[in-house]
Amino acid sequence: xxxxxxxxxxxxxxxxxxxxxxxxxxxxxxxxxxxxxxxxxxxxxxxxxxxxxxxxxxxxxxxxxxxxxxxxxxxxxxxxxxxxxxxxxxxxxxxxxxxxxxxxxxxxxxxxxxxx
Amino acid sequence: xxxxxxxxxxxxxxxxxxxxxxxxxxxxxxxxxxxxxxxxxxxxxxxxxxxxxxxxxxxxxxxxxxxxxxxxxxxxxxxxxxxxxxxxxxxxxxxxxxxxxxxxxxxxxxxx
Numbered sequence: 001x002x003x004x005x006x007x008x009x010x011x012x013x014x015x016x017x018x019x020x021x022x023x024x025x026x027x028x029x030x031x032x033x034x035x036x037x038x039x040x041x042x043x044x045x046x047x048x049x050x051x052x053x054x055x056x057x058x059x060x061x062x063x064x065x066x067x068x069x070x071x072x073x074x075x076x077x078x079x080x081x082x083x084x085x086x087x088x089x090x091x092x093x094x095x096x097x098x099x100x101x102x103x104x105x106x107x108x109x110x111x112x113x114x115x116x
Numbered sequence: 117x118x119x120x121x122x123x124x125x126x127x128x129x130x131x132x133x134x135x136x137x138x139x140x141x142x143x144x145x146x147x148x149x150x151x152x153x154x155x156x157x158x159x160x161x162x163x164x165x166x167x168x169x170x171x172x173x174x175x176x177x178x179x180x181x182x183x184x185x186x187x188x189x190x191x192x193x194x195x196x197x198x199x200x201x202x203x204x205x206x207x208x209x210x211x212x213x214x215x216x217x218x219x220x221x222x223x224x225x226x227x228x
Contacts, residue, residue, distance in 0.1 A: 004158075009156065032215075034216070036219075042221065043120075043206065043219040043220055043221045043222055044159075044206065044208075044219040045219075046216055046218075049216060090158060090159065103161065103174075104149075104161075104217060106151075106158040106159040106160075107158055108156055108157055108158040109156075109158050
């Protein structure tokens with residue numbers, strides 16, 4: 001079965017530090033890749049997505065992610081975090097081409113705390 | 117107004133009670149989903165529906181049932197609630213396979 005691994009469950013950073021959150025998935029075929037963010041007390045929102053094309057995708061609020069097919073990875077990065085980035089981040093994978101229902105598989109999430 | 121609305125936002129119930137969580141959407145999407153979120157486990161799919169006549173079990177459907185009353189409405193029921201169903205429940209919609217899913221604000225359920 002498909003799986004998504006997020007290596008860091010909790011990350012604590014100071015403002016202006018750089019961020020990289022790891023995400024690896026197990027499916028070997030064509031995939032759609034997503035990062036969702038959940039701010040405290042709020043619903044999940046799309047941060048960025050990769051469907052095809054340039055493997056370096058840019059999302060909202062200065063986030064970007066790089067799809068490396070050979071490593072089955074889709075790591076999230078931000079050069080300089082802010083206190084307002086404190087949230088939980090979820091990587092998700094959808095094998096959008098298998099026909100029928102295309103399941104969106106979520107990682108366990110990474111809880112990021114940014115201190116001023 | 118939110119595109120995906122869940123009611124109630126919070127619910128406390130007792131073991132053995134039947135409860136219903138409701139979801140409605142104004143996005144016009146055919147596909148709707150119910151997930152539960154537990155700390156350290158991410159989101160797990162309970163049920164999904166491609167249209168009013170299509171209901172499918174997800175990975176953790178035991179103890180739950182759903183009803184797709186209309187394209188815009190998808191309800192989740194716990195027939196006899198148990199404490200390990202205490203969780204945060206999310207409804208989501210999408211317009212096509214593989215595409216972005218849009219989430220509601222969630223329902224926090226506590227079963228005592």
